[in-house]
Amino acid sequence: MRSVYLLRIALPDQPGGLGEVASALGKVGADIVAVDVVSRGADGTAIDDFVVELPLGGRADSLVSACLSVPGVRVIWLSRYAAGGTLRHDLEVVESMTEQPAEAERVLVRHAPVVFRADWAFLVCRDAGTGKAVVEESTPAAPDLPGDEAPWLPLERPRRLAVPAEWDNRGWRHITAAATPMGNPDRALVIGRSGGPEILDSELARLAHLAALTQTVRQALSQS
Structure with a gap:
């Protein structure tokens, strides 16, 4: 093997x-x-x-x-490399999103770990009533949010995330993570790598671009 x-x-x-x-x-x-x-x-x-x-x-x-x-x-x-060498490039993800416009966000979450060579991804929002974080969609390896908290929300722009030290024993030890807004500042797509490598500026830009495309695809569907 x-x-x-x-x-x-x-x-x-x-x-x-x-x-x-x-x-x-x-x-x-x-x-x-x-x-x-x-x-x-x-x-x-x-x-x-x-x-x-x-x-x-x-x-x-x-x-x-x-x-x-x-x-x-x-x-x-x-x-x-856990993905077994099978890569999905950005354009292939865009094609999948346009084929399933109603599921565009879910498609991006599902494919983000492979596209960005990360270990997991999830889509999180902040509940307007309770202020708690709610995970809307996640990949199997994604860790839980301790205390249902997402301290980076609201998120105005794509950025690398500083993981709270007290999360180390909750599945976040040695995690390198980044996030980008998904539709509005109270929703974010988060990707994480166990141990690294560092998420580069160019990868942040791609993450933000694909997240923005999900909203464009969904808007086009609603107007059709």
């Missing part, structure tokens, strides 16, 4: 850079399933995600060594 890993690297944004990394990974027996350019910086550095498979007996540290053998490459993150 082959093992699947998510590998995030920083490398010089120049022609041939990806090819050198791919060649180095191939030498240690890694099969590249997918590559995504996550961001490009003004300093000439690109951040890329690789989803790679190793054969039975393959060592994860060999992936790190392979990347570091390429000049200028830095390994940001390496972890097993």
Whole structure:
């Protein structure tokens, strides 16, 4: 049985850079399933995600060594990839939303962990009467909200979330999370990764864009 890993690297944004990394990974027996350019910086550095498979007996540290053998490459993150290497790109999610406009928000919640290589996602709102947080939709691995609280609501813009320290023993230990408003400041789509990597500005922008599209799709349905 082959093992699947998510590998995030920083490398010089120049022609041939990806090819050198791919060649180095191939030498240690890694099969590249997918590559995504996550961001490009003004300093000439690109951040890329690789989803790679190793054969039975393959060592994860060999992936790190392979990347570091390429000049200028830095390994940001390496972890097993629970989604099994099956990626859903943003446009595929948009297509699914337009095919099911009444379920657009649910579609995005369901696919957000794969699109953003996160462990879970949920849609939460603040009840106008009680002020408590109510989870409207969630993926199976999403943690509960302790005390039915969502301290980041109301949310005016997409941002990374600071997880309260007292939540550590409630399933939130070492969670890297981000959220974006969903329709109004009292509703938010939240995604989380266990341990990392950090959610980048480019990923926040994509999250906000897809959340906004759910509202556009729903409005178009109501006007049809």
